[in-house]
Amino acid sequence: xxxxxxxxxxxxxxxxxxxxxxxxxxxxxxxxxxxxxxxxxxxxxxxxxxxxxxxxxxxxxxxxxxxxxxxxxxxxxxxxxxxxxxxxxxxxxxxxxxx
Numbered sequence: 528x529x530x531x532x533x534x535x536x537x538x539x540x541x542x543x544x545x546x547x548x549x550x551x552x553x554x555x556x557x558x559x560x561x562x563x564x565x566x567x568x569x570x571x572x573x574x575x576x577x578x579x580x581x582x583x584x585x586x587x588x589x590x591x592x593x594x595x596x597x598x599x600x601x602x603x604x605x606x607x608x609x610x611x612x613x614x615x616x617x618x619x620x621x622x623x624x625x626x
Contacts, residue, residue: 566583601625
């Protein structure tokens with residue numbers, strides 16, 4: 528069971544804006560999908576939480592971008608849980624290009 532999850536992907540057209548670059552809603556979708564896959568791998572995904580009448584709720588994101596990748600550009604998305612603050616589970620992400 529890995530505490531760090533790494534996923535390689537290319538930016539999907541559906542996650543871009545009119546300029547062909549990754550949109551903020553598209554970035555959010557990629558982050559949520561990656562976090563969901565990691566949680567499933569760690570054993571606290573949707574099915575496990577549903578059996579306990581629990582669920583994840585995203586209530587805040589703090590995003591810093593150096594640049595927005597373009598459509599079909601390969602990137603690596605890495606995520607890991609970084610602690611708990613009250614009822615909130617904290618999670619970090621890094622998206623890197625091939626350079």
